[in-house]
Amino acid sequence: MTALLVVLGAAVGAPLRYVVASSFDGRVTDRFPVGTLAVNVVGSFLLGLFSALALSDHAAALLGTGFCGGFTTYSAFAVQTHDLGPRTGAAYAVSTIVLALGACALGFWVA
Structure with missing residues (x-):
């Protein structure tokens, strides 16, 4: 059951990430991946919020691991950081x- 909940959460989070990130990346600025930054920051806020709420195991699997795991992206962050070059990439990595x-801390505090 837990694995199914993770899959269901990711099935919502991953497409939403694609829509949000691709809507902003390359459009807001020519080189800075604002969309990927946004999904990672929002997803971190939500994960902090969900963690503080002490959800049941099933809700944590659905919302935390599934949705937030599918919504945020380390792989795109890593590739984009590399593609930005040493200076801009370092600034992007640190800011992210x-x-x-x-x-995440704010989400935890809010809850």
């Missing part, structure tokens, strides 16, 4: 990490 950790 700082903002995502801050958003």
Whole structure:
């Protein structure tokens, strides 16, 4: 049952990530992947929120592991960081990490 809930959450999170990230990446700025940054920060906020709510195992599997895991993306973050080059890539990596950790803490605090 838990694996099915993870799959269901990811089935919603992953397509939503694609829509949001592709809507902003390349359109807001020419080189800075704002869409991927946005999904990672929002997903981190939600994961912090869900973690603080002490959800049941099934709800945590659906919302935390499934939805947030499907909605956020490390692979696109890693590739885009590399593609941005040493300077811009480092700035992007640091900003993503700082903002995502801050958003997670804020979500935890809000809950």
